[in-house]
Amino acid sequence: xxxxxxxxxxxxxxxxxxxxxxxxxxxxxxxxxxxxxxxxxxxxxxxxxxxxxxxxxxxxxxxxxxxxxxxxxxxxxxxxxxxxxxxxxxxxxxxxxxxxxxxxxxxxxxxxxxxxxxxxxxxxxxxxxxxxxxxxxxxxxxxxxxxxxxxxxxxxxxxxxxxxxxxxxxxxxxxxxxxxxxxxxxxxxxxxxxxxxxxxxxxxxxxxxxxxxxxxxxxxxxxxxxxxxxxxxxxxxxxxxxxxxxxxxxxxxxxxxxxxxxxxxxxxxxxxxxxxxxxxxxxxxxxxxxxxxxxxxxxxxxxxxxxxxxxxxxxxxxxxxxxxxxxxxxxxxxxxxxxxxxxxxxxxxxxxxxx
Amino acid sequence: xxxxxxxxxxxxxxxxxxxxxxxxxxxxxxxxxxxxxxxxxxxxxxxxxxxxxxxxxxxxxxxxxxxxxxxxxxxxxxxxxxxxxxxxxxxxxxxxxxxxxxxxxxxxxxxxxxxxxxxxxxxxxxxxxxxxxxxxxxxxxxxxxxxxxxxxxxxxxxxxxxxxxxxxxxxxxxxxxxxxxxxxxxxxxxxxxxxxxxxxxxxxxxxxxxxxxxxxxxxxxxxxxxxxxxxxxxxxxxxxxxxxxxxxxxxxxxxxxxxxxxxxxxxxxxxxxxxx
Numbered sequence: 028x029x030x031x032x033x034x035x036x037x038x039x040x041x042x043x044x045x046x047x048x049x050x051x052x053x054x055x056x057x058x059x060x061x062x063x064x065x066x067x068x069x070x071x072x073x074x075x076x077x078x079x080x081x082x083x084x085x086x087x088x089x090x091x092x093x094x095x096x097x098x099x100x101x102x103x104x105x106x107x108x109x110x111x112x113x114x115x116x117x118x119x120x121x122x123x124x125x126x127x128x129x130x131x132x133x134x135x136x137x138x139x140x141x142x143x144x145x146x147x148x149x150x151x152x153x154x155x156x157x158x159x160x161x162x163x164x165x166x167x168x169x170x171x172x173x174x175x176x177x178x179x180x181x182x183x184x185x186x187x188x189x190x191x192x193x194x195x196x197x198x199x200x201x202x203x204x205x206x207x208x209x210x211x212x213x214x215x216x217x218x219x220x221x222x223x224x225x226x227x228x229x230x231x232x233x234x235x236x237x238x239x240x241x242x243x244x245x246x247x248x249x250x251x252x253x254x255x256x257x258x259x260x261x262x263x264x265x266x267x268x269x270x271x272x273x274x275x276x277x278x279x280x281x282x283x284x285x286x287x288x289x290x291x292x293x294x295x296x297x298x299x300x301x302x303x304x305x306x307x308x309x310x311x312x313x314x315x316x317x318x319x320x321x322x323x324x325x326x327x328x329x330x331x332x333x334x335x336x337x338x339x340x341x342x343x344x345x346x347x348x349x350x351x352x353x354x355x356x357x358x359x360x361x362x363x364x365x366x367x368x369x370x371x372x373x374x375x376x377x378x379x380x381x382x
Numbered sequence: 383x384x385x386x387x388x389x390x391x392x393x394x395x396x397x398x399x400x401x402x403x404x405x406x407x408x409x410x411x412x413x414x415x416x417x418x419x420x421x422x423x424x425x426x427x428x429x430x431x432x433x434x435x436x437x438x439x440x441x442x443x444x445x446x447x448x449x450x451x452x453x454x455x456x457x458x459x460x461x462x463x464x465x466x467x468x469x470x471x472x473x474x475x476x477x478x479x480x481x482x483x484x485x486x487x488x489x490x491x492x493x494x495x496x497x498x499x500x501x502x503x504x505x506x507x508x509x510x511x512x513x514x515x516x517x518x519x520x521x522x523x524x525x526x527x528x529x530x531x532x533x534x535x536x537x538x539x540x541x542x543x544x545x546x547x548x549x550x551x552x553x554x555x556x557x558x559x560x561x562x563x564x565x566x567x568x569x570x571x572x573x574x575x576x577x578x579x580x581x582x583x584x585x586x587x588x589x590x591x592x593x594x595x596x597x598x599x600x601x602x603x604x605x606x607x608x609x610x611x612x613x614x615x616x617x618x619x620x621x622x623x624x625x626x627x628x629x630x631x632x633x634x635x636x637x638x639x640x641x642x643x644x645x646x647x648x649x650x651x652x653x654x655x656x657x658x
Binding site: 172173190191208209226227244245257261263264278282284285303304305306321322323324335339341342 | 412413593595596599600602603606607610613614617621623624625626627630633634637641644648
């Protein structure tokens with residue numbers, strides 16, 4: 028009798044779907060609902076026994092694909108390694124992770140998000156290389172410590188934060204907030220509002236269409252081929268370079284303490300440009316008329332002057348040039364005195380001016 | 383005329399504005415330094431309020447509240463040393479400590495929160511006004527301005543480009559001596575410096591949770607900002623009327639506060655997630 032009951036149980040158990048299969052079902056079974064909205068499971072739990080690597084070597088793990096409904100976000104918290112996210116047109120997320128078999132990737136599924144976390148059996152932070160393929164629309168919230176983050180062609184909101192690692196965002200549409208302490212931020216070909224911040228490295232934004240806010244402490248900021256009516260870029264120790272279209276209704280602010288500001292103004296720009304420096308200089312490759320507004324504050328008007336530019340460098344040179352001209356290097360500050368050419372505007376500013 | 387948006391900044395900070403209003407205000411903030419500075423101040427106050435330590439509550443409080451709810455009346459709790467003379471005089475037990483029912487407690491808490499919020503807001507508005515007035519008043523004397531203008535009128539582009547310095551002249555009610563200007567700057571920088579001191583303490587407590595490489599990077603970047611602040615302060619001492627330097631100093635200090643906040647947050651989250 029007991030044996031028959033056990034056999035019946037085993038038979039019933041064989042019909043119970045695996046957790047990833049639940050996720051793939053359009054309507055999850057009642058058991059999953061009863062268990063709560065949070066389901067936690069491991070992507071490699073079936074492989075631990077047979078593939079266990081006693082040396083803790085990193086071995087590629089089998090992919091897991093989960094069907095997701097629109098609106099669900101992906102949240103990944105990683106310690107070391109990499110998070111690489113590509114996108115596709117399917118409403119499903121493919122998760123692959125390379126890691127030691129002593130670590131487990133936990134997939135938590137809530138009503139609004141799929142969350143990937145790591146459970147380390149050694150009680151030391153794990154190193155995971157995530158390779159994710161997500162729906163294009165998916166909102167991404169990615170964070171890491173010693174982690175590089177790469178995202179391609181995302182069309183949902185992107186929030187990425189790391190401590191010691193670079194962040195690269197390539198292609199895509201929508202708002203992106205990217206932040207690193209020790210890594211470089213690179214954004215290429217994105218349409219949408221970008222907020223990029225690094226502490227100890229630079230920020231580079233190329234072919235961005237949309238509002239830009241870029242910030243660093245000890246790094247330069249380069250903005251190339253931007254198409255935006257709102258750009259703010261500032262750093263403490265590094266240069267700031269801007270090349271892009273100037274919208275008549277735009278607001279553009281570039282500031283640094285120790286570095287140059289290099290702005291390429293298209294020929295037919297309509298902008299009022301305010302330039303401020305304490306001990307730096309002002310250098311233009313084309314003729315401009317500088318009005319002195321206040322102490323060490325100047326202004327020039329190009330065309331109708333509708334757009335507003337604020338350029339500030341405490342002790343570096345502010346360069347104005349045309350887009351086709353070569354970018355200025357900040358190290359040229361030392362040679363600026365012997366580099367006067369016809370049609371160039373130069374203003375030297377400094378303590379000696381007042382005395 | 384007062385800026386029509388100034389009254390709505392608090393709603394903006396509390397995320398209570400409708401989307402069109404918020405967008406309109408954000409556009410306005412891009413152009414209005416006064417409002418954007420006020421928003422920054424409001425956010426700083428909110429941030430500091432969030433970081434206030436939780437007040438410890440006496441262990442027996444909840445049981446007293448519970449018993450008050452159970453008896454359904456306001457009850458005085460005997461206090462050991464509470465004015466025994468008065469109690470004797472009145473012929474009944476009276477204490478200096480008041481016990482309230484739960485709804486009364488909630489109402490009292492709300493009232494205290496509202497009052498303290500209003501107080502902070504009023505103080506902040508006053509200090510904000512003072513700091514906004516400060517730099518305008520401390521303009522350079524006309525002679526200095528003229529001298530500076532004359533020295534700088536060398537570049538080809540500056541032919542006939544001098545504008546009358548009417549703002550500086552008309553507002554030069556306070557002599558812009560070195561010491562006066564430095565005092566103005568100090569007044570303006572005080573909230574930042576207080577925040578920096580508090581964050582420094584918090585970070586010092588938590589820094590062991592951070593990875594040494596992260597600590598080194600943060601320290602080196604704080605040193606870079608400190609150097610910039612020092613240079614800006616010296617510049618301001620040498621040229622007290624320079625509004626650019628004043629704003630630059632304030633922005634650099636704000637950046638330091640932000641970096642310290644970020645570092646502290648990083649350290650506090652590192653506890654549960656391993657060393658950062």
